[in-house]
Amino acid sequence: MEFDLENPLPFSHDETHFDTISPLFNIEAHHMPSKTYFQILINSNFLINIREATISKILQISQPFDSHFLPYLAINYLDRFLSFHSLSDAKPWILNLIGVSCVSLAFKMKKTEYSVTDIQQDAGSIFDIETIKRMELLILGSLKWRMRSITAFAFINFFISSFKFKDLPFQQALKARATEIIFTSQNEIKILQFKPSTISASALLCASHELFPLQFSCYKTAIINCSYVHKDDLLSCCNVIQEITKKEYESILEIVSSTSTPVNVLDVQMSWSSDNEPIEEDSSVNAISSRQDNLTKRRKIITTIIDDNT
Structure with missing residues (x-):
């Protein structure tokens, strides 16, 4: 089933509106960055710079596909990932790899046909499929495999x-x-x-x-x-x-x-x-x-x- 930002979790058609919305309020915190992420972020110019640079890369990669969905979901993945991983080495190629991998995961949720080459045309670095897969697994571990993000749109x-x-x-x-x-x-x-x-x-x-x-x-x-x-x-x-x-x-x-x-x-x-x-x-x-x-x-x-x- 294709992921929909407004309907992140699949529900049966016979459930009432209250039955479908109540669980979202109960578990929305599980789809957020860690509780300490905001405080750490505002006190760390280093982490702010990492976030801004990677978001810039995500927006750059997503731009040719004319979709708000891709960067929004990819940035959601990015914040959740960064909240559990402190990057001591913020070399540009690492940030590019994280950006490409977040967009790749968002593409998979959209169930849109794409190739690794397509999303790396404007990435600045070209990574092979296996390298991207390893980074995707690292990101998914931080997300606890909760890819159907509950966002404000829900x-x-x-x-x-x-x-x-x-x-x-x-x-x-x-x-x-x-x-x-x-x-x-x-x-x-x-x-x-x-x-x-x-x-x-x-x-x-x-x-x-x-x-x-x-x-x-x-x-x-x-x-x-x-x-x-x-x-x-x-x-x-x-x-x-x-x-x-x-x-x-x-x-x-x-x-x-x-x-x-x-x-x-x-x-x-x-x-x-x-x-x-x-x-x-x-x-x-x-x-x-x-x-x-x-x-x-x-x-x-x-x-x-x-x-x-x-």
Whole structure:
């Protein structure tokens, strides 16, 4: 059976939605890096450099295949592997081998036809099949052969169902934006301290704040009231994702500013007060312009999805 990020474990068709989602919350921690990985990472520039260099290689290798699936799953394998193996020798060829092997394992889960030559075209080093197999076995040992990773995508539909959307296109718009946020967030070190379900819920909240600000409070209440959600972790994760999306906007603005007058869309920010209500902070003309730009963006996203479904 081909692996699906949204449905990582095979369930029988006669099981209820609750029966299928509950086990995922119970075992999601088994598909994360070790508990000490985040703390070790933030205190080690050496390990950070190893991770960044290998992620760069994974993205480079995956780029020709036009798939978010491959690098996302490969980076999941990488973090879980690095959390159990301290690499004393970080020679470029070793990092290339790890990157190639993680992508190769992701390919196998996708059940896509590929060859070792295909995934090494842009790798910088060419490894024989036996060398890659030995590294794959080393990685699989660290994963305890749990290749069907439980990621943030496994919880998206569950949390969206609590929002009780009446219009499918709006639900699809929210899911599309949350999915984009999850993909973007994976490379950020701070996100590694949170469980996949917390990342999923936080991405949906941040996406809903962008697309449906008037309904945001209701959505937030629905997720916080979920028995599987730890409120403090959720709010902390939301703050991290907010930082990530802020950087995303800034990178876009750097491109836009080269051809037009820059408008700081980040003058309007979402923050969390002591009673967990979002606060809109605006005190300038730029903030007004920023809100207009954000509304325009939301309308374009929603209009596009609605048009695709009519």
